[in-house]
Structures are given as structure tokens and as C-alpha cells.
Amino acid sequence: MRVNQVETSGDEHGSSILDLARADITESSTKTRNCAACPGSGSGSGSMEFQSPYPDQVLENVLENVLHFLTARRDRNAASLVCKSWYRAEALTRSELFIGNCYAVSPRRAISRFTRVHSVAIKGKPRFADFDLMPLNWGAHFSPWVAAMARAYPWLEKVYLKRMSVTDDDLVLLSESFPCFKELVLVCCEGFGTSGLAAVAGRCRQLRVLDLVESEVEDDEVEWLSCFPESQTHLESLVFDCLEFPVNFDALESLVARSPSLKKLRLNGFVTTSQLYRLVIRAPQLTHLGTGSFSASDAVAAGDQEPDYASAFAACKSLVCLSGFREIFPDYLPAIYPVCTNLTSLNFSYANINAEQLKSVICHCHKLQTLWVLDSICDEGLQAVAATCKDLRELRVFPENANEDTEGPVSEVGLQAISEGCNKLQSILYFCQRMTNAAVVAMSKNCPDLVVFRLCIIGRYRPDAVTGEPMDEGFGAIVRNCTKLTRLAVSGLLTDRAFGYIGQYGKLVRTLSVAFAGDTDMGLKYVLEGCHSLQKLEIRDSPFGDEALHSGLHHYYNMRFVWMSSCKLTPHACQEVARALPHLVVEVIRSEEGRSVDDTVEILYMYRSLDGPRDDAPQFVTIMQ
Amino acid sequence: MEVISMKKDQKMGFEETELRLGLPGNNGGSETEVVRKRGFSETESETVDLMLNLSSSKESADPTDNLKASPKEKTLLPSDPAKPPAKAQVVGWPPVRSFRKNILKNSGEENEKGSPNNGSFVKVSMDGAPYLRKVDLKLYNTYQDLYDALAKMFSSFTIGNCGSQVMKDFMNERKLMNLLSSSDYVPTYEDKDGDWMLVGDVPWEMFVESCKRLRIMKGKEAIGLAPRAVEKCKNRS
Numbered sequence: 001m002r003v004n005q006v007e008t009s010g011d012e013h014g015s016s017i018l019d020l021a022r023a024d025i026t027e028s029s030t031k032t033r034n035c036a037a038c039p040g041s042g043s044g045s046g047s048m049e050f051q052s053p054y055p056d057q058v059l060e061n062v063l064e065n066v067l068h069f070l071t072a073r074r075d076r077n078a079a080s081l082v083c084k085s086w087y088r089a090e091a092l093t094r095s096e097l098f099i100g101n102c103y104a105v106s107p108r109r110a111i112s113r114f115t116r117v118h119s120v121a122i123k124g125k126p127r128f129a130d131f132d133l134m135p136l137n138w139g140a141h142f143s144p145w146v147a148a149m150a151r152a153y154p155w156l157e158k159v160y161l162k163r164m165s166v167t168d169d170d171l172v173l174l175s176e177s178f179p180c181f182k183e184l185v186l187v188c189c190e191g192f193g194t195s196g197l198a199a200v201a202g203r204c205r206q207l208r209v210l211d212l213v214e215s216e217v218e219d220d221e222v223e224w225l226s227c228f229p230e231s232q233t234h235l236e237s238l239v240f241d242c243l244e245f246p247v248n249f250d251a252l253e254s255l256v257a258r259s260p261s262l263k264k265l266r267l268n269g270f271v272t273t274s275q276l277y278r279l280v281i282r283a284p285q286l287t288h289l290g291t292g293s294f295s296a297s298d299a300v301a302a303g304d305q306e307p308d309y310a311s312a313f314a315a316c317k318s319l320v321c322l323s324g325f326r327e328i329f330p331d332y333l334p335a336i337y338p339v340c341t342n343l344t345s346l347n348f349s350y351a352n353i354n355a356e357q358l359k360s361v362i363c364h365c366h367k368l369q370t371l372w373v374l375d376s377i378c379d380e381g382l383q384a385v386a387a388t389c390k391d392l393r394e395l396r397v398f399p400e401n402a403n404e405d406t407e408g409p410v411s412e413v414g415l416q417a418i419s420e421g422c423n424k425l426q427s428i429l430y431f432c433q434r435m436t437n438a439a440v441v442a443m444s445k446n447c448p449d450l451v452v453f454r455l456c457i458i459g460r461y462r463p464d465a466v467t468g469e470p471m472d473e474g475f476g477a478i479v480r481n482c483t484k485l486t487r488l489a490v491s492g493l494l495t496d497r498a499f500g501y502i503g504q505y506g507k508l509v510r511t512l513s514v515a516f517a518g519d520t521d522m523g524l525k526y527v528l529e530g531c532h533s534l535q536k537l538e539i540r541d542s543p544f545g546d547e548a549l550h551s552g553l554h555h556y557y558n559m560r561f562v563w564m565s566s567c568k569l570t571p572h573a574c575q576e577v578a579r580a581l582p583h584l585v586v587e588v589i590r591s592e593e594g595r596s597v598d599d600t601v602e603i604l605y606m607y608r609s610l611d612g613p614r615d616d617a618p619q620f621v622t623i624m625q
Numbered sequence: 626m627e628v629i630s631m632k633k634d635q636k637m638g639f640e641e642t643e644l645r646l647g648l649p650g651n652n653g654g655s656e657t658e659v660v661r662k663r664g665f666s667e668t669e670s671e672t673v674d675l676m677l678n679l680s681s682s683k684e685s686a687d688p689t690d691n692l693k694a695s696p697k698e699k700t701l702l703p704s705d706p707a708k709p710p711a712k713a714q715v716v717g718w719p720p721v722r723s724f725r726k727n728i729l730k731n732s733g734e735e736n737e738k739g740s741p742n743n744g745s746f747v748k749v750s751m752d753g754a755p756y757l758r759k760v761d762l763k764l765y766n767t768y769q770d771l772y773d774a775l776a777k778m779f780s781s782f783t784i785g786n787c788g789s790q791v792m793k794d795f796m797n798e799r800k801l802m803n804l805l806s807s808s809d810y811v812p813t814y815e816d817k818d819g820d821w822m823l824v825g826d827v828p829w830e831m832f833v834e835s836c837k838r839l840r841i842m843k844g845k846e847a848i849g850l851a852p853r854a855v856e857k858c859k860n861r862s
Contacts, residue, residue, distance in 0.1 A: 458718075
């Protein structure tokens with residue numbers, strides 16, 4: 001859930017790095033001018049130590065105080081372009097630094113502009129790397145960033161990383177360099193293990209948040225939970241549900257007992273239900289709980305008396321978010337009924353429960369706003385959701401069985417039901433084996449607040465299951481009727497017409513995800529020419545070629561990245577783009593075991609950068625120039 | 626843990642009598658298939674479907690060609706070009722994180738969640754080292770290969786006399802005791818029965834099969850393992 005929350009906020013503040021570059025250029029040119037105009041100041045050196053006369057100093061101080069209140073990135077970027085003193089004041093007062101692409105700017109440049117940063121967020125690999133499309137060791141290393149920040153930001157408090165490669169040494173350096181460090185959030189990261197966690201736990205005495213979300217963590221068999229200080233901790237959030245090995249339960253229990261501020265606790269699948277019980281009774285103040293395995297305890301088999309799980313849950317009066325259920329024993333579901341009425345977020349996406357079992361829970365969840373489920377609940381389960389969860393804002397339906405098949409447990413019926421029952425829906429991710437245009441059109445009309453629409457028909461090239469037509473009209477209706485739409489993922493049988501609709505109506509679309517779709521270059525052209533807000537474009541296995549690539553030259557500097565894999569691009573065309581746009585880094589990537597056929601591009605990944613091509617590219621990456 | 630099987634058998638029964646042009650194969654052959662509590666109903670019309678629709682989803686017949694297979698595998702095409710392209714497993718499709726797929730597949734299995742599914746990864750700890758590593762035993766063909774790799778991994782690693790000489794020494798009871806009483810490091814492993822053994826006792830292939838984890842002990846501490854090794858020496862000669 002947290003992942004999605006941060007993603008949305010990240011997408012809202014679409015920072016234009018070209019604007020920042022322009023600001024840099026403006027700054028140096030106005031400095032030179034001022035130097036020359038001011039008598040007695042010597043020849044313009046453009047140095048940052050230029051001292052302005054007293055009255056301006058007062059104005060700048062006032063400005064700094066005012067700008068402290070500006071928090072939104074977009075607003076800050078705009079303010080920095082007004083004039084040189086606003087640029088300077090904004091740079092001094094920006095405390096949260098967001099780097100949407102770790103290679104778009106060097107650590108040195110970022111740090112020299114923003115000198116008083118308390119919180120840093122950095123995103124690395126493109127999203128398709130999550131699905132094994134990016135070869136290993138491509139990059140996105142945290143090391144140069146932490147090394148630079150260790151020198152420049154000794155007061156750093158928060159680090160948020162997504163899809164970065166983080167080593168144990170990085171974490172050790174972090175723990176040693178920032179005495180005020182409070183929050184570490186690692187989403188979809190890899191490269192580190194429990195040794196690194198031990199360093200953070202042991203040395204960051206002010207730590208409030210340690211969240212590991214969908215990250216790959218090595219089991220070095222260092223008991224990191226035992227490394228927290230023995231006194232009371234400041235911990236507010238401890239999330240480790242992605243750890244695929246056991247943790248020391250005694251240390252965990254002791255830690256929870258001495259963390260009175262703990263509000264969020266997400267356990268991994270190795271924590272048993274009886275262990276969960278012991279933790280919950282110690283921490284009734286929790287607001288977010290990940291239940292761990294939730295499997296049948298040994299007591300069940302032995303026929304022994306079990307603890308009163310329901311009472312333990314009932315004591316958690318503040319619980320609003322429930323997740324976990326990694327190996328759910330459905331007989332335990334009644335234990336969570338007491339908390340359902342207050343739940344706003346429920347993640348059942350690891351629980352293979354059926355419709356009846358879901359119904360028994362969902363009937364109590366009237367306040368639910370976020371729901372993640374497995375398709376094992378079937379259309380029937382979705383109908384129950386639609387009937388009860390009138391306040392639903394976000395729905396994700398994951399496939400229990402990810403194989404392509406003719407039939408599946410959820411279909412257009414479930415989507416239609418949700419659209420009719422949940423009119424406030426803002427974000428949906430829906431995996432299914434079959435779909436119809438009618439249901440998608442219905443959703444476009446019933447859910448006008450949709451901001452994120454991601455439909456994944458698992459069977460590739462699959463048409464409307466009833467009419468046999470392409471899915472063009474359905475997606476066309478989405479972009480036409482959902483006027484707030486910023487993120488779209490398409491699937492099924494799609495012709496160029498679908499892309500025509502997207503280009504014509506998708507004026508606010510910032511992220512577009514395409515797979516196995518389209519007929520000709522025209523499809524991509526429609527998108528590149530029409531989607532003026534497009535920032536992130538990821539395409540795989542679609543018949544778009546050189547001409548289409550060329551048609552986006554006017555727009556690539558406005559984008560965070562473009563990914564095209566298994567399309568019809570040639571190295572020559574990629575090189576032409578690189579030559580036409582010198583600030584664009586154009587990477588042609590070979591998958592490691594791929595045949596190096598010279599006239600096809602397996603993966604194109606390109607992004608704007610203020611600092612030119614990176615110097616850490618592995619051998620299978622060719623940077624076109 | 627409850628394990629409720631889907632109606633796989635029923636489904637396979639239908640498939641045997643189906644007419645189709647796709648590759649022969651089944652959807653539920655491998656045990657890596659996620660167990661479902663609910664089988665979906667097969668309608669009569671499906672059983673006589675000629676499967677001419679290209680969106681039919683016959684997987685390739687290779688049982689290892691599944692979501693757990695090497696992530697680098699590309700789309701496999703059927704060997705017979707006359708047949709329509711089968712919907713073989715495609716890398717990264719559908720876009721579900723492997724993390725999520727692995728978790729679902731592992732529910733219901735033994736708790737070997739730490740180890741990836743291809744390769745024979747075992748943990749290696751060394752006395753005195755701050756943390757442990759993992760090695761894939763399938764990457765090596767002999768004990769010497771393994772020792773070399775371990776030596777690289779733990780830079781202060783000293784295994785003493787390695788190689789065939791060591792193995793010959795293991796065969797000789799007296800020399801074995803000498804080796805173990807030195808302060809050099811000695812590799813040991815935990816086998817399937819949970820017993821700790823000296824590395825080098827058994828033929829390599831047998832070792833790879835039975836080794837669950839490795840521990841590089843100081844020679845002196847390994848003395849306790851000597852009797853078992855000595856027993857094996859006696860039994861062998």
C-alpha cells in the first residue's frame with residue numbers, strides 16, 4: 001500500500017529537470033550581469049560568494065522565510081525560475097530532495113545546488129526491471145549518493161529509495177554518517193543483507209522508521225533485530241514482510257515491548273500466528289499490522305486450546321490497515337472481524353481465499369478505501385466488495401495463477417460489478433483472463449474519478465470475449481471519459497486505433513504501459529504527438545520502429561524515461577536520436593544471454609540527464625553517441 | 626498446513642479427449658503449479674474446442690518451462706513451424722513481480738524459502754567471519770573447485786593442505802588426526818540427516834546431493850567430527 005501512496009505523490013509533482021537546467025543557466029548568466037553592473041565588485045567571476053548589498057539581503061531573508069512554507073515540488077521548481085534571488089532562496093530552503101531518475105543528475109550537482117537537505121528520495125531502475133526484463137547488475141547504485149551525502153548532509157534524517165542497488169557497506173556508511181537519522185524506506189531494492197540492517201538498527205539511535213518493502217534481502221544470519229538499543233526506542237514503523245527467512249522472535253518481542261511509539265508493524269511469513277498473538281497483545285496501539293503467516297498453529301492439529309485471537313485484535317482500537325496472511329488458515333478469519341469496521345486498507349493479495357471466505361470479512365468493511373486481493377475470490381467476491389465498500393478508492397486484483405488460460409476466476413463480470421458499486425474508485429489494477437469492451441466502457445462512465453487504470457488481460461492479443469472485437473473502444477472510453485486519468489496500462493488485442501484515442505484524449509496521461517499491442521508505427525506516433533503530459537513510457541513486444549521513435553524527438557526532454565524492448569528499432573535510429581538530443585542518454589541494452597544480432601535493438605532505455613552518460617555502465621549496455 | 630488440490634485430474638481427463646492443434650502438454654503437470662482451492666468449472670463446449678484460436682494457452686511440453694525457470698529464457702517457439710505458435714511462457718509476462726509469484730508458489734511447501742529454485746545453493750559460514758555467504762554447489766565439479774571458490778570468498782581463508790593430498794589423508798587414519806589437530810580451517814557440512822561431517826568423505830556427486838550447509842571450522846573444533854570420519858575410513862579400507 002505504501003508503495004502506491006508514494007508513487008502517486010511522486011507522479012503528481014512532475015519535476016521537469018529541463019526547468020532545473022534552465023534555472024542553472026539563468027542563475028549563472030544573471031550573476032555575471034549583476035557582477036558587472038555593481039560598482040567596485042570586480043570583474044564578473046560568477047562565483048557563488050557574491051555579496052549583495054544590504055537591502056537585498058533583507059528581502060532574501062524574508063523570501064527564505066516565506067519559501068519555507070512551500071512544500072510541493074512543482075511549486076518549488078516554479079519559484080526557482082522567477083529570478084536569481086528566488087532561485088538561491090529556494091535552493092537554500094528546499095529540505096526534501098526528490099530524484100526521479102538517479103542518472104538524470106549527478107550527486108555532486110544535486111548537492112551543490114541544494115545544501116540544506118534533510119530528506120532524500122531516489123528512484124533507480126525502470127519498472128520493467130521488476131519483471132526480469134532488465135539484466136542483472138545494470139546499475140542504479142546507491143553508493144555514490146550515500147558517499148556524497150555523507151560529506152554534504154550530516155544532518156540527514158530520511159532516505160527513501162526505490163529500485164536501487166544498495167550494499168551492506170552503503171548501509172554501514174549511512175549509519176555512521178548521519179547522527180540524526182530517522183527514516184529508512186527501501187522499496188524494491190536489492191544487494192544488501194541482514195549485516196547492513198544490523199548496522200542501521202545498532203547505530204541509528206534516533207531511528208523511527210525502518211521499512212523494507214518488496215526488497216530482496218540476503219540472510220547473512222546476523223541477528224539484526226537484536227542490534228536495536230536495549231533502552232526504549234523511537235520506532236514508529238517496522239516493516240519487514242518481504243524477508244524470506246526467519247527472524248529472532250525473542251528479539252522482536254522484546255523490541256516491540258520497548259517501542260511505545262510503534263504504530264506500524266508488518267511481519268514476514270515466518271512469524272507464526274501464536275507469535276503474532278504475543279506481539280499484538282503487547283502493542284494494541286498499532287494502526288497498521290501485517291499479520292505474517294496467519295497459518296494454522298500446531299495447537300490446531302493437537303486439538304489444544306488456542307489463545308483468544310479475536311480479543312487480541314479487538315483490543316487494537318486504532319487498527320486501520322491490515323495485511324499479511326501469507327499462508328492463511330481461513331478458520332482464523334473470524335479473529336479479524338472486530339477490526340473490520342474501522343479498516344480503511346486491507347491487503348489479502350497473498351491469501352488464496354474463496355468468495356465465501358472473503359464475504360465473511362468484507363461484509364463488515366464499510367469504510368474500506370484500499371483493497372488488494374487475489375482473484376481466487378472470483379467475480380462473486382468482487383460483487384460482494386461492490387455491494388459493501390462504497391468508499392473504495394483503490395482496488396488491485398492479482399492473479400493466483402499467472403499462466404495464460406482461456407478462463408479465469410475473474411472476468412468482465414467482476415469489473416462491471418465494481419464499476420457499479422464503487423463510484424469513487426480512483427485507482428484500479430485488474431488481472432484477468434477475459435474482458436469485454438462493454439465492461440471497460442461501463443467503468444469509464446461509472447467511475448469518473450479514475451486516476452489510474454491498469455488492466456492486464458493475461459492472454460496476449462485477446463479480443464473482447466463476447467464480440468471478438470479488439471479492445472480499442474474500451475480503452476478509448478477510459479481516456480475519453482476519465483478526465484483525471486494520469487496513469488494507464490493497456491492489454492488485450494489492440495490496434496493503432498486504440499493509440500489514436502490515447503493520443504487524442506489522454507492529455508493528462510503521465511505514465512503509459514504497453515505490451516503486445518498495436519499494428520504499425522502510427523500507434524506510437526499518435527501517443528508521442530498527442531500525449532503532452534507523458535513522462536514515463538514503457539513498451540514491450542510491440543511493432544513500433546524507427547519512424548515512430550523519431551516522431552518523439554520534440555518531447556523526449558520532457559520525459560523521465562522511455563523504455564522499449566522487443567520492438568522494431570535499429571541501432572542506427574537510436575544513434576540518430578542520441579545525436580539529435582545531446583542531453584538524452586540513449587542506452588541500448590543486450591539481455592545477457594541474448595544473441596547479439598546487430599541490427600535489432602533488444603532493449604532501448606533512454607532518459608534526459610544534466611551530466612551526460614553515466615560512468616558505471618556494464619558491458620552489456622551501449623550508450624549511443 | 627492445509628493443502629487443497631484443484632481438480633487437476635478432471636481437467637487433464639478432458640484434455641486427453643480434446644481435439645486441438647497446439648503442442649501436447651498440460652497445464653497442471655508440474656508440482657510448481659500453484660494449488661488452488663477452487664477448480665473452475667469446465668463447460669461442455671470447451672472440450673470440443675478445436676483450439677484454432679491463437680489465444681489458446683497451451684504451454685510447451687517442457688516441464689521446466691515455467692515461471693520458476695531461468696528468468697533469461699525468451700519466448701519459446703514450437704519446433705514444428707506448421708503449428709500455430711503456442712503460447713509458451715514469456716519472460717516477464719504477465720507483469721507480476723517474481724517476488725509475488727515465489728511467495729504464492731512457496732505457500733504449502735516446506736520452509737526452504739531462502740533458496741532459489743534452480744541451483745543448489747547452500748549457506749557457508751566461517752568461524753570468525755562476521756556473516757555468511759551462499760554458494761551454488763552445482764557450479765563446481767570437484768572438491769578442489771569448491772575449495773578454490775571458498776578461498777576466494779573468505780579472503781583470510783586458510784584450508785591447509787587442499788586437494789587430492791587431503792583426500793588421501795582422509796583415507797589414512799593417522800594423518801587425519803594430524804590434520805584435524807592443526808589450527809588450520811577445516812570444511813565441514815551438515816547433511817540431510819542433520820549430521821555434521823567432514824567435507825571430502827564421500828564422492829562429489831553424493832556430497833552435492835546431501836549437503837545442506839557448509840561450515841568452515843577451526844581444525845581443533847573439528848576434532849569431534851573425527852570419529853565419524855575415522856569410522857568411514859575404516860569401513861572403506
